[in-house]
Amino acid sequence: MRLVFIGPPGAGKGTQCKRLVELLKIPHLSTGEMLRTVKRQETALSRWVASYIDAGKLAPDHLVMRIVAQRLQSEECVNGALFDGFPRTIIQAQLLDDYLEEQGIQLDMALELKAVEDELIQRLLKRAQVDGRADDNYETIRERLHVFNTQTAPLTEYYASQGKLEQVDGMQSEELVFNAIRLCVDRHQPNN
Ligand code: AMP
Numbered sequence: 001m002r003l004v005f006i007g008p009p010g011a012g013k014g015t016q017c018k019r020l021v022e023l024l025k026i027p028h029l030s031t032g033e034m035l036r037t038v039k040r041q042e043t044a045l046s047r048w049v050a051s052y053i054d055a056g057k058l059a060p061d062h063l064v065m066r067i068v069a070q071r072l073q074s075e076e077c078v079n080g081a082l083f084d085g086f087p088r089t090i091i092q093a094q095l096l097d098d099y100l101e102e103q104g105i106q107l108d109m110a111l112e113l114k115a116v117e118d119e120l121i122q123r124l125l126k127r128a129q130v131d132g133r134a135d136d137n138y139e140t141i142r143e144r145l146h147v148f149n150t151q152t153a154p155l156t157e158y159y160a161s162q163g164k165l166e167q168v169d170g171m172q173s174e175e176l177v178f179n180a181i182r183l184c185v186d187r188h189q190p191n192n
Pocket of ligand 1: 033144
């Protein structure tokens with residue numbers, strides 16, 4: 001199964017993704033993680049990538065697609081993948097659709113985790129204390145939420161028009177969210 005996980009920062013995507021990849025036995029492709037790995041290297045590319053991450057802005061679409069395509073070519077992705085934090089723009093969604101079509105495959109589902117903005121800010125500030133992520137500071141959090149609302153949220157329309165969108169209330173307990181996600185997954189399993 002191939003699915004896209006959409007949700008604002010702090011909605012609990014990370015936690016739910018971990019449970020979902022265990023359930024579906026597919027790899028977890030987090031572009032945030034991939035870009036942070038690039039950022040840790042001491043290269044011109046890493047400094048360029050860092051300038052986007054540290055400002056809470058989106059890295060360029062084609063760069064992200066190139067990194068994702070490299071991962072998709074690996075053997076582990078043959079039976080599916082969970083895309084976490086990607087696509088983040090309509091252009092990325094189109095690039096992904098084009099890439100998958102070239103390979104003769106397609107996405108099965110886009111899952112949106114819905115959340116209340118004030119709660120997200122509180123959660124992210126708390127995460128900053130635990131994880132020490134450099135982009136979990138108040139200014140960058142505000143910017144990332146703004147970027148989500150303006151550039152990523154329109155993806156729901158994009159996937160709804162393809163009949164692939166499912167929405168789950170991310171403000172419930174972790175268990176209830178996961179149960180709701182499981183029902184969505186059942187509806188979109190490729191062999192159903
Ligand atoms: P995340 O871990 O998904 O919250 O991503 C952290 C940061 O990485 C984002 O604020 C962006 O700067 C960058 N990033 C992650 N995924 C993407 C993407 N699909 N497109 C552009 N930038 C991304």
